[in-house]
Amino acid sequence: MLTKIAGGDIIDPVNGxxxxxxVWIRDDKIVAAPAAGAADRTIEADGCIVMAGAIDxxxxxxxxNVNTARLLLPxxxxxxxxxxxxxxxxxxxxSTFETGCLYAKMGFTTVVEPAMSPGAALHTHLExxxxxxxxxxxxxxxxxxxxxxxxxxxxxxxxxIEDYVAWTVASTRALGVKVINAGAAAAFKENVRTxxxxxxxxxxxxxxxxxxxxxxxxxxxxxxxxPLHVHCNNLGSPGSADTAAATIAAAEGLPLHxxxxxxxxxxxxxxxxxxxxxxxxxxxxxxxxxVTIDIGQVMFGQTVTISSDVMRQFxxxxxxHPKKAVIHDGDGNGGGIVxxxxxKDFYGTMQWAIGLELFLLIDDPWRVFFTTDHPNGAPFTxxxxxxxxxxxxxxxxxMAAGLSQSALALSTLAAIxxxxxxxxxxxxxxxxxxxxxxLTDRGHLGGGAxxxxxxxxRDEDIAKMLGKAAYVFKxxxxxxxxxxxxxxxxxxxxxxxxxxxxxxxxxxEDYHQQRYGLSLDWFNFPDSAIAREQPFGEVPCRT
Amino acid sequence: xxxxxxxxxETLVEHAAAHAAALLWxxxxxxxxxxxxxxGTRAAIALAERVGAAYDxxxxxxxxxxxxxxxxxxxxxxxxxxxxxxxxxxxIVGELPKIHHDFVGELADTTxxxxxxxxxxxxxxxxxxxxxxxxxxxxxxxxxxxxQVSLGATLAALRAQYRGRQTSQSVSNFDDFAxxxxxxxxPVFLFSGHATEGLALEMLQGLIADLxxxxxxxxxxxxxxxxxxGSVLASTWMTGFPxxxxxxxxxxxxxxxxxxxxxxxxxxxxxLHLRISTTIVRPQKKRNRLALIALAKTKExxxxxxxxxxxxxxxxxxxxxxxxxRTGSLRSVDAQAASELPSAATIIRLVANNVSAEAALPC
Ligand SMILES: [Zn+2]
Numbered sequence: 001m002l003t004k005i006a007g008g009d010i011i012d013p014v015n016g017x018x019x020x021x022x023v024w025i026r027d028d029k030i031v032a033a034p035a036a037g038a039a040d041r042t043i044e045a046d047g048c049i050v051m052a053g054a055i056d057x058x059x060x061x062x063x064x065n066v067n068t069a070r071l072l073l074p075x076x077x078x079x080x081x082x083x084x085x086x087x088x089x090x091x092x093x094x095s096t097f098e099t100g101c102l103y104a105k106m107g108f109t110t111v112v113e114p115a116m117s118p119g120a121a122l123h124t125h126l127e128x129x130x131x132x133x134x135x136x137x138x139x140x141x142x143x144x145x146x147x148x149x150x151x152x153x154x155x156x157x158x159x160x161i162e163d164y165v166a167w168t169v170a171s172t173r174a175l176g177v178k179v180i181n182a183g184a185a186a187a188f189k190e191n192v193r194t195x196x197x198x199x200x201x202x203x204x205x206x207x208x209x210x211x212x213x214x215x216x217x218x219x220x221x222x223x224x225x226x227p228l229h230v231h232c233n234n235l236g237s238p239g240s241a242d243t244a245a246a247t248i249a250a251a252e253g254l255p256l257h258x259x260x261x262x263x264x265x266x267x268x269x270x271x272x273x274x275x276x277x278x279x280x281x282x283x284x285x286x287x288x289x290x291v292t293i294d295i296g297q298v299m300f301g302q303t304v305t306i307s308s309d310v311m312r313q314f315x316x317x318x319x320x321h322p323k324k325a326v327i328h329d330g331d332g333n334g335g336g337i338v339x340x341x342x343x344k345d346f347y348g349t350m351q352w353a354i355g356l357e358l359f360l361l362i363d364d365p366w367r368v369f370f371t372t373d374h375p376n377g378a379p380f381t382x383x384x385x386x387x388x389x390x391x392x393x394x395x396x397x398x399m400a401a402g403l404s405q406s407a408l409a410l411s412t413l414a415a416i417x418x419x420x421x422x423x424x425x426x427x428x429x430x431x432x433x434x435x436x437x438x439l440t441d442r443g444h445l446g447g448g449a450x451x452x453x454x455x456x457x458r459d460e461d462i463a464k465m466l467g468k469a470a471y472v473f474k475x476x477x478x479x480x481x482x483x484x485x486x487x488x489x490x491x492x493x494x495x496x497x498x499x500x501x502x503x504x505x506x507x508x509e510d511y512h513q514q515r516y517g518l519s520l521d522w523f524n525f526p527d528s529a530i531a532r533e534q535p536f537g538e539v540p541c542r543t
Numbered sequence: 544x545x546x547x548x549x550x551x552x553e554t555l556v557e558h559a560a561a562h563a564a565a566l567l568w569x570x571x572x573x574x575x576x577x578x579x580x581x582x583g584t585r586a587a588i589a590l591a592e593r594v595g596a597a598y599d600x601x602x603x604x605x606x607x608x609x610x611x612x613x614x615x616x617x618x619x620x621x622x623x624x625x626x627x628x629x630x631x632x633x634x635i636v637g638e639l640p641k642i643h644h645d646f647v648g649e650l651a652d653t654t655x656x657x658x659x660x661x662x663x664x665x666x667x668x669x670x671x672x673x674x675x676x677x678x679x680x681x682x683x684x685x686x687x688x689x690x691q692v693s694l695g696a697t698l699a700a701l702r703a704q705y706r707g708r709q710t711s712q713s714v715s716n717f718d719d720f721a722x723x724x725x726x727x728x729x730p731v732f733l734f735s736g737h738a739t740e741g742l743a744l745e746m747l748q749g750l751i752a753d754l755x756x757x758x759x760x761x762x763x764x765x766x767x768x769x770x771x772x773g774s775v776l777a778s779t780w781m782t783g784f785p786x787x788x789x790x791x792x793x794x795x796x797x798x799x800x801x802x803x804x805x806x807x808x809x810x811x812x813x814x815l816h817l818r819i820s821t822t823i824v825r826p827q828k829k830r831n832r833l834a835l836i837a838l839a840k841t842k843e844x845x846x847x848x849x850x851x852x853x854x855x856x857x858x859x860x861x862x863x864x865x866x867x868x869r870t871g872s873l874r875s876v877d878a879q880a881a882s883e884l885p886s887a888a889t890i891i892r893l894v895a896n897n898v899s900a901e902a903a904l905p906c
Binding site for chain 2: 064094331
């Protein structure tokens with residue numbers, strides 16, 4: 001089938017297309033305008049902007065910890081009012097089904113779950129497989145697991161470490177690797193309560209820095225397209241900007257991605273000893289081209305924090321609202337679920353301002369990524385409002401007027417004039433994420449790309465415009481019209497598939513037998529366990 | 544071999560499924576109870592939505608207690624692998640289901656390799672009559688008991704005594720326990736909702752929280768039913784809610800009292816019961832008006848059932864995904880003795896396909 005999206009304002013930074021034009025789709029791919037022949041279907045996009053489908057690189061949408069958060073908070077996601085039962089589970093609250101639908105309505109077509117515990121890979125992929133419409137991907141967590149820490153302690157060769165990382169990525173069907181407060185979860189099991197970049201994990205004598213550097217090198221050596229995704233130490237603490245600065249410096253010329261930098265943007269000035277260090281961090285990011293970051297923007301209201309940083313979550317459990325939490329010591333990281341409400345008080349305002357400062361002071365939209373660390377800073381449903389804050393100084397000022405002025409006095413936000421353009425939005429949410437993840441088939445509107453396309457009707461109200469897409473195509477299927485789901489389909493989970501080294505597999509089999517009393521069969525699974533046609537899409541490693 | 548019956552009359556699976564669908568469609572208050580794998584659960588919940596049913600595990604009471612710990616209070620928990628590798632003190636809390644006895648035996652047969660203390664001590668919290676899982680290597684569990692009082696009261700006394708408070712009843716062997724805790728690096732409490740009142744689980748978590756003020760400790764959740772806990776997980780991601788959720792009003796509502804399926808049946812609220820289980824189920828008292836659709840591992844029609852369809856055992860006769868308390872997560876299991884019998888999920892989808900719906904999303 002040939003579809004023509006006619007007369008929209010095309011915003012496709014990758015291919016240098018900006019301005020009025022047509023986009024053509026044949027079946028599931030974008031194609032050049034055909035020399036002859038009429039479209040089977042024409043979408044009138046006059047008065048609309050046309051971009052590639054958006055890509056979210058960091059959103060906790062599925063897996064053990066996310067599901068535990070649902071279980072912990074049934075009162076937080078009461079189901080919707082009954083609607084005509086046109087679509088299965090369309091009225092569920094916080095569910096896999098709702099996740100896919102809400103993302104699609106905003107024009108997002110690919111979302112990365114950034115914290116998959118390798119031991120819960122099957123569970124995670126089953127949840128992702130129940131998220132309709134969009135494509136998904138996962139990052140596998142390493143860096144608190146005994147096998148890796150032991151190898152580093154025993155000065156294993158870089159080849160052996162790469163073999164282990166390759167096996168983990170392949171067997172868990174991950175698209176990349178994440179390290180979360182490297183070494184801290186292991187240290188917490190030995191009753192350590194705070195942990196910094198140069199602290200040693202007890203019993204291993206390995207520093208957090210050493211773990212990060214080892215994994216960074218392994219990811220680079222294997223040609224994993226996505227740089228090592230780092231959740232730094234000391235998340236949320238006053239003075240954590242020092243930790244973030246030290247981690248940025250530790251990139252040392254090799255690619256490194258720092259997650260939710262807002263949660264480390266904290267200085268120790270002012271009488272509350274809690275201030276914005278965003279300008280300092282933004283300057284460091286600007287000066288360090290090998291580093292990319294995402295924000296983890298805070299928006300106000302009730303949410304729940306979900307993190308595999310079990311040490312941090314344990315120390316945050318006293319601030320739980322409502323008063324309940326789950327803290328889990330897992331095989332590697334484990335995690336913690338702590339519900340939290342961001343108020344418009346001094347602290348909430350400071351966090352909100354720091355996130356925006358980082359967005360606006362980091363110059364290169366190719367290196368700063370649009371996230372709320374869903375649901376940690378805010379649920380992803382806050383995205384439309386956040387787009388508006390980035391694109392409108394007026395909207396920021398209006399919002400700031402109702403917030404803590406003493407907090408704003410310690411931030412540079414009020415002095416920043418910058419407003420994001422649609423082109424910058426297209427880079428930050430489409431082109432750059434595709435590049436960062438190694439997904440050449442999306443993030444742009446060039447011929448040969450998969451037909452993941454979002455069409456938005458222009459509106460003065462940016463939140464309304466970007467919150468409800470006029471049309472969304474996923475792999476050429478028209479899935480959203482006027483902000484409502486009109487067609488259901490199943491996406492894929494994108495994964496790398498490096499071939500595991502046989503000697504490493506044997507070694508891991510022995511390790512699991514000896515240490516856990518279980519064969520590797522207990523953790524492996526065939527694709528058929530997902531019970532869907534083609535649950536996975538393969539992405540090549542760099543060669 | 545016969546695999547489907549309408550009443551006592553043998554029929555084709557397709558006919559039986561169509562008849563089941565018609566009964567479900569005309570039912571005023573259908574209820575489902577199941578003891579099945581992840582894909583069976585997923586299919587059952589999708590069907591429940593189509594016909595407005597409430598669903599629960601076949602033996603839902605113990606699971607409801609475990610669920611309530613998480614929905615109401617939260618918990619500190621640890622993975623089974625870490626328990627094996629790190630627990631230098633193991634505390635068995637009350638009577639554990641038989642399915643977990645092998646793991647307790649394994650803990651007795653090993654020492655923690657990730658602990659500076661290369662030893663493992665065992666305690667048992669309960670009344671004098673609480674059966675302990677058999678320990679190997681001549682190990683025994685030291686009993687922590689207040690005689691015949693409830694598990695919750697015993698845990699409360701234990702917690703109070705640990706905090707140095709006056710208690711009306713003292714716990715047997717407390718000094719041994721206190722000494723063990725002082726030396727312990729990572730004590731782990733094994734708990735289940737089986738034979739435990741919900742308050743006991745909360746009291747246990749209070750004790751674990753107290754211990755974590757200065758040192759480390761956690762709890763290992765050993766669910767009353769592995770299939771049941773797997774169903775809790777799948778229900779939670781699909782609907783946002785655990786078991787005892789109902790679609791009576793067209794959207795999922797979680798209500799652990801109202802959608803207690805055993806209660807709904809006993810109170811005469813339900814008029815149709817879809818029971819999905821590959822284990823042999825004890826015959827139930829025939830209740831007026833309550834029609835039964837049975838998906839079961841059976842060679843003959845289930846007594847009193849309006850429809851019976853034979854299904855194979857998950858992970859035995861067909862490949863399956865199940866919850867494993869040994870890994871603390873979901874696990875894929877190959878068919879060990881493959882048979883022609885269909886999976887629960889296959890039959891439930893067949894029934895669902897016969898229920899008219901405008902739904903466009905295949906499950
Ligand atoms: Zn995150």
